[in-house]
Amino acid sequence: MYRYAIEDLRNWKYKKNRKPLIIEGARQVGKTWIMKEFGRQEYQNIVYINFDSNARVAELFSADLDTQRILRGIEIYAGKKIDPENTLIIFDEVQEVPKALSSLKYFCEDTPEYHIICAGSLLGIALHDGTSFPVGKVEFLKLHPLSYKEFLMATGKELYAELIDQKDYQMIASFKQIYVDALKEYYYVGGMPEAVVSYSEEQDFAEVRNIQNRILAAYEQDFSKHAPANIVPKIRMVWNSIPSQLAKENRKFLYGLIREGARAKEYETAIMWLSDCGLVHKVSRITTPHLPLKAYEDLKAFKLFLVDVGLLGALAGLNQKILLDGNDLFVEFKGALTEQYVLQQLVTNPDLGVYYYTNDRGSCEIDFLIDDGEKIIPLEVKAEINLRAKSLKSYRDKYAPKISARASMADYKEHDGLVDLPLYVI
Numbered sequence: 215m216y217r218y219a220i221e222d223l224r225n226w227k228y229k230k231n232r233k234p235l236i237i238e239g240a241r242q243v244g245k246t247w248i249m250k251e252f253g254r255q256e257y258q259n260i261v262y263i264n265f266d267s268n269a270r271v272a273e274l275f276s277a278d279l280d281t282q283r284i285l286r287g288i289e290i291y292a293g294k295k296i297d298p299e300n301t302l303i304i305f306d307e308v309q310e311v312p313k314a315l316s317s318l319k320y321f322c323e324d325t326p327e328y329h330i331i332c333a334g335s336l337l338g339i340a341l342h343d344g345t346s347f348p349v350g351k352v353e354f355l356k357l358h359p360l361s362y363k364e365f366l367m368a369t370g371k372e373l374y375a376e377l378i379d380q381k382d383y384q385m386i387a388s389f390k391q392i393y394v395d396a397l398k399e400y401y402y403v404g405g406m407p408e409a410v411v412s413y414s415e416e417q418d419f420a421e422v423r424n425i426q427n428r429i430l431a432a433y434e435q436d437f438s439k440h441a442p443a444n445i446v447p448k449i450r451m452v453w454n455s456i457p458s459q460l461a462k463e464n465r466k467f468l469y470g471l472i473r474e475g476a477r478a479k480e481y482e483t484a485i486m487w488l489s490d491c492g493l494v495h496k497v498s499r500i501t502t503p504h505l506p507l508k509a510y511e512d513l514k515a516f517k518l519f520l521v522d523v524g525l526l527g528a529l530a531g532l533n534q535k536i537l538l539d540g541n542d543l544f545v546e547f548k549g550a551l552t553e554q555y556v557l558q559q560l561v562t563n564p565d566l567g568v569y570y571y572t573n574d575r576g577s578c579e580i581d582f583l584i585d586d587g588e589k590i591i592p593l594e595v596k597a598e599i600n601l602r603a604k605s606l607k608s609y610r611d612k613y614a615p616k617i618s619a620r621a622s623m624a625d626y627k628e629h630d631g632l633v634d635l636p637l638y639v640i
Contacts, residue, residue, distance in 0.1 A: 359405030404524015
């Protein structure tokens, strides 16, 4: 399959002041695969070390962090000489050996000619846990599940993905039904690589759901194995409440939906843990839309989305028959899948800040406010073709944004600063 992140890795390889690279992302989004695939495409040799199952190499980092000594040890382990220009060194599950993370500082300072790339399923936890790693001595890349465009390419529809890249909206409208059908499939299959590969080869929705359930079970095991014992029940309760949180008309996260009388301070750590793992996306509220939006976020009010739309459907027990019932899928679950889908596409662009808006009275709500660094773009999400959007009109009247957007099943149209975007070109 093709991942756009390969281009980011190529850019990293040829950077003048390249630093060791850390890939962040939830378990099973394809971090190990993309590191090895990048190595296969771009280097003569790969040295792959998995710290989760390699005590001997982990031992290398237990003494001092002299990079020349460590490199000699890695060469002995790999049974080959490491040519700095032509070898990619991969540290996988690097969070298991905190001193290996710390060593990246010295690789950056003392041996910058070596190409080193790291990843780990629970790396976000390790980094936020006070693990000693040098700020400014490493670079980061976030890997997400496959986007809708990547899904099109993985399922043999490369030419349709190209049309989206070319923004040929007239041609796209001619093939609308193909995009809509593929979007329904994506809502169900999602973007987890194992599920996508299985679907592209077998076209078997039941097997896709089995894979999704296995992934969800692996996440549950991570809760028990890696989270502090006192917050494991709270993590589970937050996690299992997300489908019902998103099924509400107003998708703002309510602690009372976890259990009656629940308070924020009891669950904040659990939410932070899920966020650090990359398993949830936290989208904060804005009541004053000024740049930069980050400075105006209301940390007490937020929406929680899952890492993947397919996993959301699996967690909610969504039936595959819905796929066959016309456009019912897009209104089922009160548009929760649609909003999850749109958010999932937006977060693949690291240059966008994504929030949502309500006014002080709560009478006007915009599904997403996007900060691209230069302007604020309100984005209203509709599950069907219905384009009535009172809140968007009210927001435009009050703040006069340069560009506003509506995502729906309607065709592309642009008029007076309002852009109608089909959901499948988001």
